Amino acid sequence: MAYRNSTETFGSVAKALHWAIAGCFVIAYTSVYYAIAYTVDGQVANDIAVQIHITTGIVTAGLILVRVYWRLSGIRPEVLVTNANLKIAAQISHAALYACMIVQPITGYLGTFRDADYLGVTNFGDTALFAWISTTFDISWEAWEAPMDFIHRSVLGSKLLWMLILVHVGAALMHHFVWRDGTLVRMLPRR
Ligand code: HEM
Numbered sequence: 001m002a003y004r005n006s007t008e009t010f011g012s013v014a015k016a017l018h019w020a021i022a023g024c025f026v027i028a029y030t031s032v033y034y035a036i037a038y039t040v041d042g043q044v045a046n047d048i049a050v051q052i053h054i055t056t057g058i059v060t061a062g063l064i065l066v067r068v069y070w071r072l073s074g075i076r077p078e079v080l081v082t083n084a085n086l087k088i089a090a091q092i093s094h095a096a097l098y099a100c101m102i103v104q105p106i107t108g109y110l111g112t113f114r115d116a117d118y119l120g121v122t123n124f125g126d127t128a129l130f131a132w133i134s135t136t137f138d139i140s141w142e143a144w145e146a147p148m149d150f151i152h153r154s155v156l157g158s159k160l161l162w163m164l165i166l167v168h169v170g171a172a173l174m175h176h177f178v179w180r181d182g183t184l185v186r187m188l189p190r191r
C-alpha cells in the first residue's frame with residue numbers, strides 16, 4: 001500500500017492518522033463520561049479517568065498537527081458522489097470535523113487547571129502567558145475558564161461533535177450499504 005494518497009484512494013499515512021485520532025476520540029469520550037457518570041471530584045477513579053481524557057486529548061493535538069500538514073502537502077482522493085449537494089455536504093462536514101479536532105484540545109487545555117505536568121505540559125493557569133493575560137486584562141482564572149469550558153463541554157463536546165460524528169459515520173455506512181461505492185473501503189486498513 002502506498003504511503004501517499006492518490007486520486008483514487010487514501011495512503012497508509014492518512015489512514016493511520018484517521019483511525020488513530022478516531023481511537024483517541026473513543027477513549028477521550030469514554031473516559032470523561034465515565035468520570036462524569038460514575039465518580040465525583042477528588043476520588044482516585046475520577047482523577048485517573050480525567051487524566052486518561054486529558055492524555056488522549058493532548059495526543060490528539062499532536063496527531064492533528066501532523067494530519068493537517070499531511071493533508072495540505074498532498075492530494076486528496078476524489079469524493080465518490082456525483083450529486084453536487086452531497087459533495088458540498090461532505091466538504092463542509094469534513095471541514096467542521098477538522099475544526100473541532102483542533103478547537104477541542106485547545107479549549108480543553110485552556111479551560112482546565114488539572115495537572116498535565118506528567119506529559120511535560122504545564123497547566124495553562126500556571127504559565128507566564130496566563131499570568132500576563134490575567135494582569136493585562138484584569139481577568140481571574142474563573143472568568144477566563146468559563147467560556148473555554150462552555151465551548152469545550154456545552155457546545156462541542158456534548159452536542160456539535162456528537163452530531164458531526166453521527167452524521168459522518170452514518171454517511172460512511174450509507175456509502176457502503178446503500179450507494180455501494182468504495183468510500184468506506186478506501187479508508188480501511190490493508191486496501
Ligand atoms: C480529542 C479531544 C477532546 C475531546 C473530544 C474532548 C471531549 C470532552 C467532553 C465530551 C467532555 C464532557 C462534556 C460534558 O460535560 O458533557 C469533556 C470534559 C473535559 N475535558 Fe475534554 N476533550 C478533549 C480534549 C481535552 C484536553 C486536551 C483537555 C485538557 C488538557 C481536556 C480537559 C477536559 C476536562 C478537565 C473536562 C471536564 C471533566 C470533568 O467533568 O471533571 N479535554 N471533554
Ligand code: HEM
Binds near residue numbers: 097
Ligand atoms: C467508526 C468511525 C468512523 C468511520 C467509519 C469513518 C469513516 C470515514 C471514511 C470512509 C472517510 C473517507 C471519506 C471520503 O473518502 O470522502 C473518512 C474521512 C474523514 N473522517 Fe472519518 N470515520 C470515522 C470516525 C471519524 C472521527 C471520530 C473523526 C473525527 C473526529 C473523523 C474525521 C474524518 C475526516 C476529517 C475525514 C476527511 C479526511 C480528509 O479528507 O482529509 N472520522 N472517515
